[in-house]
Amino acid sequence: MKSFEVNFDGLVGPTHNYGGLSFGNVASQSNSQQASNPKEAALQGLEKMKALMDMGFVQGVLAPQERPDVAALRSLGFSGTDAQVIERAAKDAMPLLVASCSASSMWVANAATVSPSADTADGRVHFTAANLNCKFHRSIEHPTTSRVLGAMFADQQHFAHHAALPAVAQFGDEGAANHTRFCREYGEAGVEFFVYGRSAFDSRYPAPQKYPARQTLEASQAVARLHGLSEEGVVFAQQNPSVIDQGVFHNDVIAVGNGELLFHHQDAFLNTEAMLDELRRKLAARGAAFESICVPRDQVTVDDAVRSYLFNSQLLSRADGSMLLIVPEECRANPRVWSYLQGLTSAGGAIREVKVFDLKQSMQNGGGPACLRLRVALNETELAAVNPGVIMSAPLYDTLTGWVNKHYRDALRESDLADPQLLLECRTALDELTQILKLGSVYPFQIN
Ligand code: SUG
Numbered sequence: 001m002k003s004f005e006v007n008f009d010g011l012v013g014p015t016h017n018y019g020g021l022s023f024g025n026v027a028s029q030s031n032s033q034q035a036s037n038p039k040e041a042a043l044q045g046l047e048k049m050k051a052l053m054d055m056g057f058v059q060g061v062l063a064p065q066e067r068p069d070v071a072a073l074r075s076l077g078f079s080g081t082d083a084q085v086i087e088r089a090a091k092d093a094m095p096l097l098v099a100s101c102s103a104s105s106m107w108v109a110n111a112a113t114v115s116p117s118a119d120t121a122d123g124r125v126h127f128t129a130a131n132l133n134c135k136f137h138r139s140i141e142h143p144t145t146s147r148v149l150g151a152m153f154a155d156q157q158h159f160a161h162h163a164a165l166p167a168v169a170q171f172g173d174e175g176a177a178n179h180t181r182f183c184r185e186y187g188e189a190g191v192e193f194f195v196y197g198r199s200a201f202d203s204r205y206p207a208p209q210k211y212p213a214r215q216t217l218e219a220s221q222a223v224a225r226l227h228g229l230s231e232e233g234v235v236f237a238q239q240n241p242s243v244i245d246q247g248v249f250h251n252d253v254i255a256v257g258n259g260e261l262l263f264h265h266q267d268a269f270l271n272t273e274a275m276l277d278e279l280r281r282k283l284a285a286r287g288a289a290f291e292s293i294c295v296p297r298d299q300v301t302v303d304d305a306v307r308s309y310l311f312n313s314q315l316l317s318r319a320d321g322s323m324l325l326i327v328p329e330e331c332r333a334n335p336r337v338w339s340y341l342q343g344l345t346s347a348g349g350a351i352r353e354v355k356v357f358d359l360k361q362s363m364q365n366g367g368g369p370a371c372l373r374l375r376v377a378l379n380e381t382e383l384a385a386v387n388p389g390v391i392m393s394a395p396l397y398d399t400l401t402g403w404v405n406k407h408y409r410d411a412l413r414e415s416d417l418a419d420p421q422l423l424l425e426c427r428t429a430l431d432e433l434t435q436i437l438k439l440g441s442v443y444p445f446q447i448n
Contacts, residue, residue: 003187009109013064024211041361077273090418121228130175170200194220312368389438
């Protein structure tokens, strides 16, 4: 049976703004308070989806969330009509209003961890929504994420959904941004690679000093258990705490993998050699020949990686077996990174081509090509069971660009977030979107 890796990209929501909300994420911190352009952000994302579809990849779309999140503000004690809740939050606690307006659900690599059916004990595709509890603005995503994923992957014969882990930092879980799956073919059993930043229950593990480690070992282990993964099918590795302190807030800022290949920075992990050996051994037992490409620090520094998002790229398998790397424009702007990439593609190894995309609106909040997509490996039968409304096609692309042009603003500043009209605009847009994507009722304003 044929199998595919389907990339579901997050559609940028109408409140995309630069709130400076993510301590430890250099871009989010340094672009705080700049005016954003939600329309451009959404169109840039759609352009990437269309380009991948045109190249022959199966591409899906994941809906944004209802923002401002009035229910979250109510839970913090703001009351009255929806407009009054927003007005009161703007007056008394602007940072909370900004957090409740974040369009951060666009970075769907953080929506969930997904294990393909070939890896799981019950032969279903498993999803665990990420609790994202390191940041308030992200911790409010998972209930809607679960409903949206449930509407996309509804068939219980093929898909199993788990609620987010307990909402405490000890089980901090950031989803697929810290999870990579290696395999020979997408439909064959593979090895799932979980990268954590610290242990919450064992003080012998080192931890970063300056910035938070968002993912714990115990959260990764819980996800592996929930998904029914076997000991031979998992590898857990610790991220180098010193790179977290340099702005690598997720593993997908310093490493990316696909098929039998791991592309990573020299400083990405602790105990790198032992970890690579374990991956090699476990993949060999699955008939796969693991390979790694290590980018040396004397060619590309950790700072270069953080600023260019070289590793926040999409590594895609082409029909001829070679791989394509989708990188953001910022990689071309960095001479060391660009020269490294030129050398890489001309060396005749697995990665043959680099394609550059302008994702500046998302990049300025620390979200590159890989942050914007959730990978779901599916066989033909499972793909046929996915809600067809969310699979990208030329007509859907046209409909969605028309929808963005109709509903989105082209400038958003902090002061605009207090405008009660923004809430109405978002709800009108999202109500129409659920009809376009055939999701049914998934938003709080539709179900309460
Ligand atoms: O969680 N930025 C996101 C970026 C997530 C990137 N995802 C991956 N690496 N997979 C975050 O830090 C910034 C929002 C703001 O400041 O307005 C933000 O949430």
